[in-house]
Amino acid sequence: MSKILIIEDEAAIRRVLVKILTEENDSYQVIEAEDGLSGVELIKKEDYDLVLCDIKMPKMDGVEVLEAVKKIKPEVPIVMISGHGDLDTAVNTMRLGAFDYISKPPDLNRLLNTVRIALDRKELVVENTRLKKKVSKNYEMIGESPAISQIKEMIEKVAPTEARVLITGPNGTGKELVAHWLHQKSDRSKGPMIEVNCAAIPAELIESELFGHVKGAFTSANKDRAGKFEAANGGTIFLDEVGDMSLSAQAKVLRALQENKVQRVGSDKDIKVNVRIVAATNKDLKKEISEGNFREDLYHRLAVILIKVPPLNDRREDIPLLVDYFTNRIASEHGTSQKKFSDKALKLLQEYDWTGNIRELRNVVERLIILGAAEVSENDVKLFASK
Numbered sequence: 500m501s502k503i504l505i506i507e508d509e510a511a512i513r514r515v516l517v518k519i520l521t522e523e524n525d526s527y528q529v530i531e532a533e534d535g536l537s538g539v540e541l542i543k544k545e546d547y548d549l550v551l552c553d554i555k556m557p558k559m560d561g562v563e564v565l566e567a568v569k570k571i572k573p574e575v576p577i578v579m580i581s582g583h584g585d586l587d588t589a590v591n592t593m594r595l596g597a598f599d600y601i602s603k604p605p606d607l608n609r610l611l612n613t614v615r616i617a618l619d620r621k622e623l624v625v626e627n628t629r630l631k632k633k634v635s636k637n638y639e640m641i642g643e644s645p646a647i648s649q650i651k652e653m654i655e656k657v658a659p660t661e662a663r664v665l666i667t668g669p670n671g672t673g674k675e676l677v678a679h680w681l682h683q684k685s686d687r688s689k690g691p692m693i694e695v696n697c698a699a700i701p702a703e704l705i706e707s708e709l710f711g712h713v714k715g716a717f718t719s720a721n722k723d724r725a726g727k728f729e730a731a732n733g734g735t736i737f738l739d740e741v742g743d744m745s746l747s748a749q750a751k752v753l754r755a756l757q758e759n760k761v762q763r764v765g766s767d768k769d770i771k772v773n774v775r776i777v778a779a780t781n782k783d784l785k786k787e788i789s790e791g792n793f794r795e796d797l798y799h800r801l802a803v804i805l806i807k808v809p810p811l812n813d814r815r816e817d818i819p820l821l822v823d824y825f826t827n828r829i830a831s832e833h834g835t836s837q838k839k840f841s842d843k844a845l846k847l848l849q850e851y852d853w854t855g856n857i858r859e860l861r862n863v864v865e866r867l868i869i870l871g872a873a874e875v876s877e878n879d880v881k882l883f884a885s886k
C-alpha cells in the first residue's frame with residue numbers, strides 16, 4: 500500500500516488526481532488536503548510515501564510546504580503541481596529538493612510515470628537507510644576508556660586522509676571494527692570495502708585472490724577473474740592477518756602500493772587501481788621481519804599510521820558498558836526480554852582475565868543470559884563464566 504497525499508486548493512484538480520491515481524492502482528491510498536497548512540499538519544502526524552503539492556495556494560504556498568517537509572521528513576518525495584504562470588517556480592523547486600513537477604491540467608501518462616518513479620525511489624531510499632542503520636549498528640564501537648577514546652580520535656583524524664594504516668592488537672580486540680570506521684569516515688565510503696583474510700587463504704591461492712588471474716594461468720583457472728584489488732577500486736582493501744601473507748604475495752602487494760598497478764596471475768598487462776590499503780595483524784611484525792618472514796619495505800609502506808588496539812585487560816572500565824551493549828543485542832536477537840547483571844556480577848566480570856578478547860566476553864554474556872538467574876548474580880558468573 501502506497502500512501503499518497505494531494506495538497507491542492509482547487510477541488511476540481513484534486514478530484515481528477517484522486518480519480519486517476521485510484522483507478523490506476525488499487526494499492527494507492529490517496530488522501531487530500533485543501534491547503535498547505537493542513538497538508539503539513541498531516542505530514543507531521545502520518546507517514547506518506549509521496550506528496551503531490553500545488554504551488555499557488557492560499558495560507559501557505561507550495562514552496563513553503565516543500566521547505567517545511569524537507570525539514571521534518573526529508574525522505575518523502577514531493578512532486579509539485581504547477582499552473583500557468585508558475586512554471587519557472589516549478590523548475591526552481593527542483594533545486595530545493597522537489598522530486599519532479601507536473602503541469603496543470605495533469606497529463607495522465609506523465610503523472611502516472613512520475614508517481615511510479617517517485618514511489619520506487621522512496622522504497623530504495625528507505626531500504627538503504629534501513630540497511631545502513633543495520634550495518635552501523637553491527638559496528639558500534641563501545642567504550643569510554645582513555646584507550647578507546649584515543650582510538651576514536653585517531654580514526655576521526657586519519658580516516659579522511661589517504662594514509663595507509665596498520666592496526667595491531669590481539670585477536671578479537673576490534674581491529675576489524677577500526678578498519679570499518681576508517682573506511683566509513685573516509686571519502687571512499689561510497690566505494691567498496693573489500694576484506695581479505697590473508698590467514699584463511701592457502702599460500703598458493705593468495706596471489707590469484709588478491710590480483711586475479713587469466714584463463715589457463717593454472718590448472719583450475721578456467722576463465723579470467725578479477726582479484727580483490729580490482730574489486731576494491733575506488734574504495735578500501737582491508738588486508739586482515741597481513742602477517743600471514745607469503746613472501747611472494749608480499750612482493751606483489753608492495754608493487755601494487757608503489758605503482759598503483761596490479762597484474763592478474765598469468766598476464767603481464769598492468770591494470771591501474773585506485774585503492775587505499777588498511778592492514779591488520781595480531782603478530783609482532785618487527786619480530787617477523789627479524790626472522791625473515793615479513794618484508795621490511797612493505798612494513799614501512801603499510802604502517803604510515805599505526806593504531807594499536809589494546810587488549811580488554813588494559814581497559815577493564817569498558818567491561819560494564821560492553822556487557823550492557825551485548826545484553827541488549829542478545830535480547831533482541833533471541834527475542835527475549837533483557838536481563839540485568841548485579842553489581843557484584845559485573846565487578847567479577849571486570850576482574851576476569853580476558854586475554855584481550857571481546858568476542859569471548861560476548862560469548863560469556865550470552866551464556867550467562869541463557870543459564871543465569873533473572874538478575875545474573877556473582878554466583879552465576881562463578882558457575883558459568885569459566886572458560
Ligand SMILES: Nc1ncnc2c1ncn2[C@@H]1O[C@H](COP(=O)(O)OP(=O)(O)OP(=O)(O)O)[C@@H](O)[C@H]1O
Nearest residue numbers: 639640641642669670671672673674675676857858
Ligand atoms: N569496542 C567494541 N564495542 C563493541 N563491540 C566490539 C568492540 N570491539 C570489538 N567488538 C566486537 O567483538 C568482535 C570481535 O571484533 P573484531 O572482529 O573487530 O576483532 P579483530 O581484532 O579484528 O579480531 P581477529 O583478530 O580475530 O580478526 C566483533 O563482533 C566486534 O563487533
